[in-house]
Amino acid sequence: MSLNDIKMGTKNFDYDNFIEDGIFWLLYEGEVANTSVFVKRWFTKSHQTHIQFLTELDILFRHKHDNIISLVGYCIENEEQIIVYEHASNGRLKKHLSDPSLTWKKRLKICINVAKGLEFLHEGGVGKGDGILHRDIKSSSILLDHDWNAKISNLDFSCKETVYESPKHVDDKDCNSMGYIDPEYESGTFLTKKSDVYSLGVVLFEMLCGRPAWIKGCVDHSQSLGPLALSYYKENKNFDDMIFMGIKEQIAPQSFSKFYKTAIRCIKPQGKFRPTASKVVLELEKAMEIQEDYETWEAKLPIDYKEIISLSKTQKIYDSIEMTKDLHDVFTKGILLQDDKVSSIYIEGIEFRVINDVKNEEATNFQQFLKSNSKQDQLLSLHEVNKKKHLMLSATDVLYDFSNVKHFRLKSSTESSETYGASLECCVHGLSLIVLGGAPGLFSVKSTGYLISYWFEPPLKDN
Incomplete structure (x- = not known):
């Protein structure tokens, strides 16, 4: 790519086209050959700059991936060293951290993109050659295109980790920014792929908390976001206060749980x-799959859903749930998984359970049961979502036992005290939608006799 074309595309490196500077370069945006691009202009006065330039150029040539910034061209002319990249119209991830329009689902997508790009580098690319350590993973090293796809950039500090060496040690600690540095590396040990994973974990927490890793007032690494998040985990503090308010209400609790535990690791x-x-x-x-299932179901709730919610909001319900904050959260909002598949969703005190392959005559029988049962005021309605039938029930002080639709009956919680005792009794408050036909892991469906719906333990299970 000619220097003249690059100068024309950036208006001779005009200040209006300037974006930012790095340790070894200045970054511009412009248009070259009718294509929007980023132009990285390297300083040429040091040997180190030349090494960084060649390093990034070599990696971009050899490692092409959807989540790594693409090379458009380069120029070595008149003592200029320039790399031209694809343009990313949404810029650096860092500037979007506190943007509420960047939804939780978009944030998950971006995090997955970054992890995939890093996975590609660590595994040595398409040819599965020597693994690459990025050494500068941070929210300002991640670019976003017009569809919010993430692209890892700033590969000038990257290096190979060959199979013939011990974990690669690099002396230059300028390769990373405060708040993202692997504490093992900071204390003088080796830099490895797991150092990149640490930096990735910090980015995950930036996305969850809607703030940079290093904010004004931080004196050292121990006060940055990573150590702060880890202290919450070690001290068993509720992390709710740390979650970015702009996305807090969007997050399916089990999606949060999966994401949070991954970031902590x-x-x-x-x-x-x-x-x-x-x-x-x-x-x-998995966190994304959970979130997508959650959003799909939430959009298909019955029209009278809000009215039903109001029926469940009695002080008695909340007074009875004193066991843990986690259990309370499951009752008020959330999603319950079994084997990473949605079998039940809890939102605002309502439990929704999927009915698999319910026969029409069974549904008809149950509708007749609703009409004839003496406690029909507690049995709200039968709904159909995605061609799956759902029975919505009030469960104020009762358990529901059934072997099939024809033998459905109400059973008082005291009758079952020998099975689950007070723990189960407190869990039957609220509104429930019980599965007809059974849900693996929640019910043991038999053709005769009866079964007890026990959903106390699964919400607390570490999925």
Whole structure:
């Protein structure tokens, strides 16, 4: 790519086209060959600058991936060293951290993208060659295109980790920014792929908390976001206060749980306890799947859903749930998983459970049961969502036992005290939607006899 074309595209490196500067370069945006691009203009007065330039250029040539910034061209002319990249119209991730329009689902997508890009580098690219350590993962190193796809950039500090060496040690600590530095590396040990994973974990917490890792007032690394999040975890503090208010109400609790635990593992003080980038990808994809299921169901709730919610909001319900804050959260909002598949969703005190393959005659029988039962005022309605039938029931002080629709009956909570006792009794408050036909892991459906719906333990299970 000619220097003249680059100068024309950036209006001779005009200040209006200037975006930011790094340790070794200045970054501009412009248009070259009718294409919007970023132009990184390297300083040329030091040998170190030349090394960084060649390092990034080599990696971009050899490692092409959807989540790594793409090389458009380069120029070595008249003592200029320039790399031209694809343009990312939404700029750096860092500037969007506190933007409420960046939804939780978008944030999950971005985090997955970054983890996939890092996984690709760590595994040595398409040819599975020497792994690459990025060494500068942070929210300002992540670019976002017009569709909010994340692209890892700033590869000038990257280095290879060959199979013939011990974990690569790098002396230059300028390669990372305050707040993202692996505590093992900071204390003088080796820099490894797990150091990148630590930095990725900090980015995950930035996305969850809507704030940079290092804010005004931080004196040292111990006061940055990573150590702060880890202290909450170690001291078993409620992390709710740390979650960005702009997205807090959007997050499915089990999606949060999966994301939070993954992020915590990433920032473990010892690298050997951190997951690989590949494992992070898998866990974040599970968090996304949970969130998507949650949003799909929430949009298909019955029209009278808010009215039903109001029926469940009695002081008695909340007084009875004193066991843990987690249990209370499950009752008021949330999603329950079994084997990472949605079998039940809790929102504002209502439990929704999927009915699999319910026969029409069973639904008809149950509708007749609703009409004839003496406590029909407690049995609200039968709904259909996505061609799956759902029975919505009031469960104020009763348990529901059934073997099939024809033998459905109400059973007082005291009758079942020998099975689950007070723990179960407190859990039957609120509104429930019980599965007809059973949900694996929640019910043991039999053709005869009866069964007890027990959903006390699953909400507290560590999925």
